[in-house]
Structures are given as C-alpha cells and as structure tokens.
Amino acid sequence: MNWLKESLNDLSDFTAGRPYLGYATEVVDTIEAIIFAPTERSQERPFLRDFIDVKRYMALVVIGIVPATLASIYFYGWRALAMILVSYVAGGIAEVGFTLARKEEITEGFLVTGILFPLILPPTTPLWIVAVGIIVGVILGKEVFGGTGYNIFNPALVGRVFLTVTFPVAMSSNWVEPLTGGWAGLTKYGIDTVTSATPLGQFANEGTLVGLKEVFLGTIPGSLGESSALLLIIGGLFLIVTKIADWRIPLSYLGSVMAFSYLGTFLWPNQVAPPVFQLLAGGLLFGALFMATDPVTAPTTKGAKWVYGLFLGVMTVSIRAFSGYPEGVMFSILLINMFSPLMDDMVMTHRYGPVQKPYK
Amino acid sequence: MARFLKYKNTKMVNIVQISGLNLQKLDRSKTKTKLEKRPPGDFVVIPLKDGFGSSLIPEVEAGDRVKIGQIIARDDGGVSTPVHSSVSGTVLDVSFMKYVHEETLGELPDEIIGVKVEVDRSFWEVEEVEEVNWEKLAPSEIRSSLYRNGVTSFGQTGIPSGHWSSFYDPSDVSDIIVNAVKSEPFTHHRVDFEGELEEFKHGLEIIARGYSEAKIHLAVDPEVQEALGDLSSSQRISVRSFQSEHPNGIDKVLARKILGGDQLDDGGFLMDYGILALDEVVPIHAYGAVVLDHPVSTTRVSLGGPEISNVVVEVPVGLSAGELLDGAQGYKEEDQVILGGPLTGRVMSSPEIPLGKSIPSLVLMKGPERSEVLAWLKPGSKKESFSRAFISSLLPNLDRELDSGIHGELRPCISCGYCTEVCPVDILPYQIYHTGSHDLVDEVNRLQPQRCVDCGLCAYVCPSKLPLSRVLEDAKWNQSPRVKNYVVYEKGEDKIEPSLPEGPNDNRGEAS
Ligand code: SF4
Numbered sequence: 001m002n003w004l005k006e007s008l009n010d011l012s013d014f015t016a017g018r019p020y021l022g023y024a025t026e027v028v029d030t031i032e033a034i035i036f037a038p039t040e041r042s043q044e045r046p047f048l049r050d051f052i053d054v055k056r057y058m059a060l061v062v063i064g065i066v067p068a069t070l071a072s073i074y075f076y077g078w079r080a081l082a083m084i085l086v087s088y089v090a091g092g093i094a095e096v097g098f099t100l101a102r103k104e105e106i107t108e109g110f111l112v113t114g115i116l117f118p119l120i121l122p123p124t125t126p127l128w129i130v131a132v133g134i135i136v137g138v139i140l141g142k143e144v145f146g147g148t149g150y151n152i153f154n155p156a157l158v159g160r161v162f163l164t165v166t167f168p169v170a171m172s173s174n175w176v177e178p179l180t181g182g183w184a185g186l187t188k189y190g191i192d193t194v195t196s197a198t199p200l201g202q203f204a205n206e207g208t209l210v211g212l213k214e215v216f217l218g219t220i221p222g223s224l225g226e227s228s229a230l231l232l233i234i235g236g237l238f239l240i241v242t243k244i245a246d247w248r249i250p251l252s253y254l255g256s257v258m259a260f261s262y263l264g265t266f267l268w269p270n271q272v273a274p275p276v277f278q279l280l281a282g283g284l285l286f287g288a289l290f291m292a293t294d295p296v297t298a299p300t301t302k303g304a305k306w307v308y309g310l311f312l313g314v315m316t317v318s319i320r321a322f323s324g325y326p327e328g329v330m331f332s333i334l335l336i337n338m339f340s341p342l343m344d345d346m347v348m349t350h351r352y353g354p355v356q357k358p359y360k
Numbered sequence: 361m362a363r364f365l366k367y368k369n370t371k372m373v374n375i376v377q378i379s380g381l382n383l384q385k386l387d388r389s390k391t392k393t394k395l396e397k398r399p400p401g402d403f404v405v406i407p408l409k410d411g412f413g414s415s416l417i418p419e420v421e422a423g424d425r426v427k428i429g430q431i432i433a434r435d436d437g438g439v440s441t442p443v444h445s446s447v448s449g450t451v452l453d454v455s456f457m458k459y460v461h462e463e464t465l466g467e468l469p470d471e472i473i474g475v476k477v478e479v480d481r482s483f484w485e486v487e488e489v490e491e492v493n494w495e496k497l498a499p500s501e502i503r504s505s506l507y508r509n510g511v512t513s514f515g516q517t518g519i520p521s522g523h524w525s526s527f528y529d530p531s532d533v534s535d536i537i538v539n540a541v542k543s544e545p546f547t548h549h550r551v552d553f554e555g556e557l558e559e560f561k562h563g564l565e566i567i568a569r570g571y572s573e574a575k576i577h578l579a580v581d582p583e584v585q586e587a588l589g590d591l592s593s594s595q596r597i598s599v600r601s602f603q604s605e606h607p608n609g610i611d612k613v614l615a616r617k618i619l620g621g622d623q624l625d626d627g628g629f630l631m632d633y634g635i636l637a638l639d640e641v642v643p644i645h646a647y648g649a650v651v652l653d654h655p656v657s658t659t660r661v662s663l664g665g666p667e668i669s670n671v672v673v674e675v676p677v678g679l680s681a682g683e684l685l686d687g688a689q690g691y692k693e694e695d696q697v698i699l700g701g702p703l704t705g706r707v708m709s710s711p712e713i714p715l716g717k718s719i720p721s722l723v724l725m726k727g728p729e730r731s732e733v734l735a736w737l738k739p740g741s742k743k744e745s746f747s748r749a750f751i752s753s754l755l756p757n758l759d760r761e762l763d764s765g766i767h768g769e770l771r772p773c774i775s776c777g778y779c780t781e782v783c784p785v786d787i788l789p790y791q792i793y794h795t796g797s798h799d800l801v802d803e804v805n806r807l808q809p810q811r812c813v814d815c816g817l818c819a820y821v822c823p824s825k826l827p828l829s830r831v832l833e834d835a836k837w838n839q840s841p842r843v844k845n846y847v848v849y850e851k852g853e854d855k856i857e858p859s860l861p862e863g864p865n866d867n868r869g870e871a872s
C-alpha cells in the first residue's frame with residue numbers, strides 16, 4: 001500500500017497552496033487520513049495515548065445501527081438502501097463543500113448523520129426529498145454552527161423536522177405495511193401499494209392499540225429504521241457496552257416515558273397510550289438509543305444526563321398525547337437539545353457555586 | 361516562617377472515591393529491575409538548583425579544584441539547599457544551562473547556573489567514615505544534617521529543616537507521606553527494597569525522629585508490599601498499600617487518599633495542610649546523610665520503555681542524559697526520550713540535560729512503526745483503550761501495541777465525557793478546555809483547575825486528541841497565585857527564586 005500513500009502525499013503536496021487546486025489538498029488529506037492510520041507522535045504529554053479516535057467512535061455508532069438498517073431492507077426492499085446512499089452522497093457533498101469553504105479537514109460526524117437521517121424517514125419518501133432533507137440538516141443543523149462538535153441540534157433531526165413542515169403529506173401519511181415472511185423485501189425494490197397508519201397514528205386517531213408482539217418485532221408501519229424494537233435494543237446495547245453511548249440517557253429517557261405515560265393513563269386514558277406500548281412503538285427506542293445519546297448535543301455531566309432524559313420523557317409523552325402529531329420523539333429531542341448547555345451549567349453551579357467575578 | 365493559607369475559594373467538593381486506570385499492566389516486562397552503578401564520564405554539569413529551591417550563586421570559579429562532596433554553592437539566607445560536587449576534579453566552566461522544573465519537569469531554559477567539572481579519576485575513592493549513632497541526635501540536629509547534606513524534596517515546597525530549605529517550619533509538618541507507589545508504566549522503583557531494606561527502614565526512622573510531631577505514612581504498591589514484609593516496627597510509621605493504578609503514584613492523590621477527601625480542593629500546596637510528601641529515595645538519602653554524613657552526590661534514574669530492558673542506574677549528579685542513554689540496551693536514535701513517566705513527563709529536548717536529582721526516570725518511546733491501513737475498521741486486538749471500542753477489551757491478556765503515536769487526528773471536542781469520567785479528582789477537563797479557549801477566566805476558575813493533579817489521564821482517553829494536559833496546566837498557571845499549586849520561579853537579580861503566594865493579607869482570588 002506504500003505506493004498509494006506516496007502518491008496521495010505527492011498529490012497533496014502538488015495541490016497545496018496552488019490557486020483553485022488548494023481546495024483539493026484537504027480532500028486528498030482526508031482520503032489519506034481515512035485509509036492510513038496517522039503515524040504522528042505525541043509531542044507533549046501524555047506520550048501514551050488511547051487508541052480510540054473520532055473515526056472509530058463514529059464508526060461504532062454506525063455499526064450499532066446496522067441491525068436496524070438490515071431490517072429496514074428486509075421490511076421495505078432495496079429502496080431503503082437507495083435512500084441511505086442518496087443521503088450519504090447528497091449530505092456528503094454539502095459537508096465537503098462547507099468544510100472546504102472553511103478550509104478545514106472533513107470530520108467524521110457525518111458518517112453517523114448520513115445513516116441516521118434516512119432511517120427516520122417514511123419508507124416511501126421520494127429520493128429527491130431525502131437529498132433535500134439531508135442537505136438542509138447538514139447545513140442548518142451543523143455547518144452553520146461550525147461543524148461536528150459545535151452543533152447545538154442533532155443534524156439528522158433538523159433535516160427531519162424541515163421535511164415534516166415542508167412536505168407534510170409525504171412525511172406523515174404515506175406509511176406502508178412492511179413485508180414479512182420468506183425473502184420479504186430482499187427480492188423487491190420497494191413497496192408502493194398498501195397505505196396505512198403507524199401504531200401511534202392509529203391510537204391517536206382511532207384509539208386502537210396494535211399488539212405488543214408486532215410492535216416489538218417490527219412488523220408494523222413506521223419509519224425505515226425504527227420499526228423493530230428488538231434490533232434497536234440490540235444495537236443500543238452494543239453502543240452502551242462499548243461505552244460509546246452513555247447508559248444514563250436512554251435509561252432515564254425510557255424510564256421517564258414509562259413513568260409519565262403510566263400516570264397519564266389514569267388522568268387522560270383516551271389520550272395517553274399505555275406505558276409498554278409507548279415504549280416500543282414509534283421512534284422512541286431509536287431516539288433514545290441513537291439520537292438522544294449523540295454526545296455533541298446531549299449534556300455531558302452525569303447529573304445533567306439524568307435531567308435531560310427526564311425532560312425528554314415528559315416532552316415525548318405530552319406531544320404524543322396532546323399535539324396534532326402522533327409522534328413526539330423528534331420534536332422533544334430537538335427542543336431539549338437546546339437546554340443541554342444550561343443543564344450542564346446548572347450541574348456546575350450546584351457543584352462549584354456560581355461564577356465569581358471578578359478575579360483581580 | 362510558617363505561612364498558612366486557608367484559601368476560601370468556592371464550594372468544596374468531597375471526592376468520594378478516586379478511581380484509576382491500571383496502565384502498569386501494559387508493561388509486560390516481568391524482569392526484576394536491577395540497580396546499576398555508573399561512574400562519571402569525562403565531565404559532569406551540576407545544576408545549582410535541584411529539587412526545591414532557588415538557583416544558587418556558585419562559590420567556585422573556573423580552574424578551582426573540587427572534591428567529591430564539597431559544597432560548591434550555598435545560600436543560607438535564601439530558600440535553597442546546598443549543592444555539592446558529585447565528582448572530584450577541576451571546574452571547567454560556570455554558565456547558564458538548560459534544566460527542568462522539579463515538579464512539572466518542564467524546561468526552564470537557560471536560567472539555571474551549571475557548574476561543569478572535569479573528572480579527575482585519581483580522586484575517585486570515597487573516604488571511609490564512621491557511622492553516626494543517629495538515635496542520640498536531637499531532631500534539630502537530624503534536620504540540620506539533612507539540610508547540610510543536600511537532602512531535598514522533588515517538587516512541592518521542599519523539606520522544612522529549620523534552615524531556609526523551605527518556606528515552612530518543621531513544626532508545620534503534621535504528616536509525612538513517603539511515596540513508594542509506581543503507577544505509570546515503564547517507571548520503576550528506585551530503591552531496591554530487598555537489598556536496601558535496612559537502609560530504607562533506618563532512613564524512615566531517621567525522618568520520623570527528625571519530625572517528632574509528625575505521623576509517617578509509607579504508601580506502597582503491591583510490589584513493594586511483597587518485598588517489605590512486615591514493617592510495622594514503629595508506632596509512628598503506618599504502611600498503606602495501594603493498587604498500581606494510575607494516578608496513585610502522585611503525591612497529591614496519595615494525600616487525598618490517606619488524609620481525607622478535600623485536601624487541595626481550595627488550592628495551595630500540600631505543606632499548607634501540614635503534609636510533607638517525600639519520594640521513596642529520600643529515606644535512603646536521609647540514611648546516607650545522617651548516618652554516614654554523605655552528601656547526596658548521586659542520583660538514581662530508572663530507565664524503561666516498551667522496547668528496552670528495565671534498569672535503575674545510579675549516576676553522579678550532573679551526568680548528561682545522553683551519556684546514560686549511549687550505554688542503554690535497546691535504545692535507538694529515533695526513540696523519544698521522556699523525562700518522567702509517559703503520562704506526566706516531558707520530552708527531553710536535548711541530550712545535554714544533566715541528570716539531576718529532580719529527574720526520576722527516563723522512558724524511551726518508539727513511534728508508530730507503520731501506517732496501518734483502515735485501522736479504524738479493524739477489531740484491534742492489541743489496541744488498549746479506555747472505551748471498549750476495540751476487541752482488546754475482551755482479550756485482557758494479549759500484549760498491547762505500545763508507542764507514542766497519537767492514534768488519531770485532532771478534532772473539536774465531541775463532548776463524549778470520557779475525560780470527566782476518568783478524572784481522578786472529578787473536575788471537568790472539557791469545560792475547562794472550552795471556557796479556557798475563549799479566555800473566560802472567571803469561568804475557568806470556577807471549575808477549580810487547581811484540583812488537577814496532572815495525571816494526564818484526560819488527555820490519554822480523549823478521542824479528539826485534544827492537548828488537555830497542557831490546557832489544565834495553563835489554567836493553573838493563569839490562576840490567582842493563592843490557589844496555584846505549582847511553585848513558580850521568578851528571575852531575581854542574579855538567580856531565579858521560588859515565588860510562593862502572598863500571605864493572608866492578599867485578597868487576590870477572593871470574590872469582591
Ligand atoms: S474526552 Fe475529549 S472529546 Fe471527550 S469530552 Fe473530553 S475533551 Fe471532549
């Protein structure tokens with residue numbers, strides 16, 4: 001592989017500093033960084049460094065979502081894969097364009113956004129809408145703040161909300177029954193016949209509950225990746241075991257949903273669905289395990305993580321029960337994301353007292 | 361002489377439990393370390409500031425003949441400890457040289473005076489001396505002997521002897537911690553606990569006698585515990601054993617663990633709380649100084665690294681690091697030489713740095729050998745990580761890849777929280793990084809960076825490869841002098857002097 005590394009190095013040297021070609025340097029460097037592990041040495045302490053880097057970190061999140069992704073192909077045909085590819089390509093272009101304009105290296109956070117985004121869309125979403133959504137998500141959700149690490153909102157959710165308000169029909173009424181049995185979706189490109197409502201939608205409109213077993217296994221209409229609770233839990237556990245996701249957030253989020261929906265079933269039995277159903281149906285597990293745990297937008301101190309989950313739960317149950325939208329995970333995560341820094345700050349104030357001014 | 365600074369900063373935080381990372385296990389070389397002696401080469405350069413204290417003005421000039429053990433610099437009126445010649449010979453030169461800060465091991469460029477002595481081998485023999493019966497000596501005599509013979513502490517605030525070897529008074533000392541815990545990989549015990557056990561024990565008792573009011577805590581790791589057997593020979597010496605988890609080997613951590621949770625939370629030095637922390641070699645030095653009346657003229661340096669065999673070398677003070685490395689087995693030109701341990705040390709900028717008493721160990725680290733292809737997608741059975749992102753966490757017994765590579769690219773902080781999770785004193789390094797990089801001084805100070813014990817674990821675990829160690833150190837240096845827990849040296853007229861924070865009248869650092 002030495003020849004490849006050398007030619008990449010040459011290319012990078014050739015383009016560096018030249019008019020117009022200067023932009024290519026970052027791209028070449030990024031490609032090199034993706035293929036070859038850096039051989040740089042630590043020049044300051046510590047001289048022993050952990051092997052984990054952001055690439056590995058983000059790659060593991062993607063691995064965590066793989067089971068649910070495979071399930072989406074099985075349930076909805078190869079079109080699911082097409083949606084993911086469109087999302088990676090369109091979002092990638094937006095990402096590269098922006099980082100080049102800023103003359104920075106391309107960061108890995110996009111690996112995650114690019115796959116999470118299509119998985120929270122309805123299976124019938126037209127591919128061009130997927131492209132529009134991811135571009136908006138990447139630009140408005142992340143790049144305007146300065147890229148991965150500086151963003152306040154989860155970029156995938158920003159894209160999703162943009163689509164929800166811009167294309168309400170495509171986003172909320174074109175649900176299809178997943179294919180099951182035998183090869184199911186594996187022999188098909190997509191489904192465009194049967195239209196039905198999601199379990200949460202059915203509950204909101206008609207007050208009927210779908211069986212828990214179907215919800216658990218995922219043989220119910222829903223967004224691409226969110227249907228199978230079982231596979232999401234497997235992926236989520238993987239993230240928790242590898243310390244990529246913090247267990248506190250899903251635990252407190254799910255616990256809070258359970259607790260508040262349990263209370264709610266007494267107070268407003270017609271609007272609030274029962275706890276276990278709430279837990280398994282819709283995007284809750286997906287949101288709690290893969291969206292709310294996004295380290296950049298979630299709080300970082302332990303105490304704040306508990307509070308964060310608590311508020312997420314309250315918001316989710318409330319939106320599901322009392323708003324015009326049957327599903328509330330997306331809105332609640334985005335809303336509470338906004339308060340993450342505040343929650344961290346409250347923990348710090350509790351621990352250290354308020355900021356003292358001025359030090360002379 | 362005593363200066364007590366009870367600085368009321370903000371809320372105190374009690375550390376319930378100090379966690380640690382067992383990095384010693386990475387060091388698979390099971391061989392027992394040997395203690396070797398190394399004679400000087402052609403010349404030595406003796407730093408006139410070693411251990412705690414200011415840089416001294418030499419009493420010798422170029423051309424003078426000096427004898428081993430002769431005092432070549434002394435200042436009884438300023439905070440310092442006398443410096444002795446480590447060889448016999450002729451003074452070649454007295455000039456400024458590079459040396460290191462005794463605690464951080466950071467470089468103090470061209471500020472310290474060094475005395476270059478050409479070795480005359482015909483003088484090499486050490487005279488036989490009569491042993492002193494130290495049990496008959498009064499505590500103050502023992503302390504004078506320690507001072508006279510150049511026994512000093514490395515870092516923190518010196519050994520109070522009743523002379524100007526520290527800003528503190530011997531009566532301020534209420535607890536003495538003797539630190540025989542090694543928690544960083546590739547650093548080794550500098551005392552041969554089997555061969556030198558008698559000297560070590562006597563040394564401890566001498567120290568106990570010199571500070572008759574103080575309690576002595578000997579902190580040991582499992583390796584020393586085994587060699588020591590039963591050491592409860594004296595009521596006043598208690599042995600505490602600790603796991604070899606980093607950062608247990610750091611004085612401030614031991615102080616927190618032995619003497620309670622909130623030491624140093626409000627800044628200052630251990631001596632502000634009456635705690636004197638001593639390295640494991642100090643009892644050996646004390647034995648030599650008090651019983652044999654030998655000045656401390658040699659220093660012990662442990663040599664280690666993933667590729668080289670462990671050895672502890674006793675060299676005359678002032679032998680250059682380069683000279684020691686020339687003879688080291690397995691040392692390669694391209695290795696990075698680190699003063700101190702791989703997590704807390706500094707890279708050695710030039711092989712001319714003399715090995716003074718302040719340098720405990722040299723660690724040789726190689727760089728990553730090759731550029732692995734798609735390393736981030738591989739299972740990584742030999743990659744150690746705090747996270748469990750590599751399959752290595754299931755294979756604890758496999759050898760690990762050990763090098764000084766960064767293993768990733770610098771990225772913005774992703775707020776993963778690993779740094780706070782691993783921090784032994786429970787502060788928030790990433791917040792200090794964020795606020796510090798925007799110069800929000802008040803915010804940084806609220807986060808109490810003074811509690812940081814410089815263990816380097818936060819920077820070790822960071823996936824974004826941020827230089828958190830430097831960030832924390834800067835945050836501390838920028839703090840108000842009263843909470844800082846480093847000694848800062850200020851350049852005086854002819855020499856540099858330690859500058860300790862002002863006394864209780866100083867309002868700096870308090871809310872107004
Ligand atoms: S370990 Fe690094 S990336 Fe993670 S929170 Fe700390 S500073 Fe940020």
Ligand code: SF4
Nearest residue numbers: 783812813815816818
């Ligand atoms: S802030 Fe970093 S260097 Fe300081 S004590 Fe915590 S982990 Fe160690």
